[in-house]
Structure formats: C-alpha cells, structure tokens
Amino acid sequence: MVYALFVGASAFVVSVIAGHWVVNFLGGRNWGKRISALGPASHAVKAGTPTMGGLLIFGTVFLVTAPTNLFDKLSIFLPLGIIVATGTLGLIDDFLTLEGRGDGRGLNKRLKVGLLLALGLSAALVLYYGLEAQSINVPALGKYNMGLWYIPTAVVIFLVTTSAVAITDGLDALAGGTTALAFAVYGVIAFLQEQDFLATFCLTVVGATLGFLWYNAHPARLFMGDTGALALGSTLAVVALMTGWWLLLPVVGVVFVLEGAATLIQIAYFRLSGGKRIFRMTPLHHHFELMGWSEPQIVTRFWLIGMVGGLLGIALALTD
Secondary structure: OHHHHHHHHHHHHHHHHHHHHHHHHHHHOOOEOOOOOOOOHHHHHHOOOEOOOHHHHHHHHHHHHHHHOOOOOHHHHHHHHHHHHHHHHHHHHHHOOOOOOOOOOOOOHHHHHHHHHHHHHHHHHHHHHHOOOOEEEEOOOEEEEOHHHHHHHHHHHHHHHHHHHHHHOOOOOHHHHHHHHHHHHHHHHHHHOOOHHHHHHHHHHHHHHHHHHHHHOOOOOOOOHHHHHHHHHHHHHHHHHHHOOHHHHHHHOHHHHHHHHHHHHHHHHHHHOOOOOOOOOOOHHHHHHHOOOOHHHHHHHHHHHHHHHHHHHHHHHOOO
16 A cells, blocks of 8 residues: 555645646637636536646546556556546547537547447456456355446446536646546545556545646636546546446445436426526536635535545445
C-alpha cells in the first residue's frame, strides 16, 4: 500500500505541473465551453472556460501507470485501456461542442451510445474470459458465480455508471471530487483483497483527478467535459467489477445515483403529467442552485454525502 500511496502522490504532482500547460494550451486556442441556454442563468459567466480538461486526468494516469504499474500486471491494461478509449471518445465529442464549431451538438447521440456500448461489451468480455471475473460479492453473504449473466450485467453497469458521472458533471469540482472519493474507496477495497496493483491504479486516478481539481476549483479555470466524465465513469465501473464489489457502487457512488435518479424522475414525470416538474431543474445540483444554495455549498455538501457513502461502502465490504 505504501507503494500505491507514493504512486498516487506522484500522479498528483504530475497532474498539477501538466495542468498549467493544459490550461494555457486550451485557453490559447479559445477552446472554450459552450454554455447551454437551458441551464441556470448564473452559468453564463462560465462561457469560454477551457474544456476537455479530462485530457489532463487520463493523460496523467497513462503517463504514471506505464512505468510504475504495468510490468507483469496485464490485468491493468483493461482499466488503463478503458480510461484512454472513453477519454478519447469524450475528447472528440467535446471538440465538436466548442464555441464557434458547428451547431455545438457534438457527436451523434446514437453513435456515441453505440461506441460506449461496444467498449462496455469489450470490457465485459475481457473481465469474463480474460480475468475470470464472473461473480458478485454480497455483503455478509459471500460470493456467488453469475455465469454468462455476468456479461450483460457488466455492460449495464458500465453504461449506467458512465452516464451517471456525466450527469453529475455540472458544477466546479463536483464530478471530480466525488469520483476521486469513489476511486479512493475502491483502492482501499482492492488493497483489502490484496490486489495491490489495482489499488495502485485507483490511487493513480485519485492523484491525477486531484491535480485536475487544482484548476477546476471554483471559479474553475478548466472543465473536464465528457473527456473526463466518460473516462472516470467507465473506469470506475471497470474497477468495481474487477473487485467483485460492484453491488456497492450505488453506495460508494451515492451522489451519482441521486443525480441520475432525479433526472430520470424529472423526465418521466414531465412526460406523464403533461409538462409539470418535481424538481426546479435537473440535474439535481441545479435544483439546489435555484433554491439559493451557492455553488461551493452544493459541491461541499455533495462531497460530504459521497464521503459517508464511501465509509459505508468500505464497512459493507469488510462484512465479507
């Protein structure tokens, strides 16, 4: 674990140093975020803030993992490959949404979902056949083999987690902070399972994300965009599946669950009621903004909820 902590700390240093260059590079090319008119009016001041900052996260993870955590650890190629692949997909999508580029809609939604589905299926097949991760861990009850049902289940977990993290990404430091917490929790769980290499990878992601938060702290100088949200969400799902404790994702990622569930409820109620709403605006963080909470208040309180979820997740994992 000592080695994992040193690697995670190194990732933070690399990320902070590289972040200065990334901010200047993106800002110098005016690759700024296009702010949707459907969001809170207060977000108009964020227009033009450099996006695609997720490049800093998955780039740092790759640069640090390659020399420190790949030798004789072929299983790490899976989460590393996923964070780079989905990060690159998000990078393309973000580039197409920049101010002054086309209609700002990004990739075709069906194409984007199709590519994520393909990546999720690829990850599920590698997990099942390559890593023989075919089971579910249930708190206090033990491990159960799922057989071939594991593959579609893993794909659903991949897609749902990726989408939930992307929905959460809407306030300065919100998605970055909550995903860093979740990866830290799974790093502890992996260490308890004596998967030191996976624990090292998780803490590398934590360090890289904390370095990104150096520039994403309110008021943000850099947004992660889908470049970061897709990379972090998909990789979190893969890491959870590798530990076998993916059933704890709704606990460890409780903020993502709340954000995703509120959005689904809002859409369903809006359609069924003929235009009425339960929340003032979704995703959920916008609801609290319109209630008068400041952005730092919302982010800090959601972090606290995430911390409690993380503590409960570790506690439940210890009941095995």
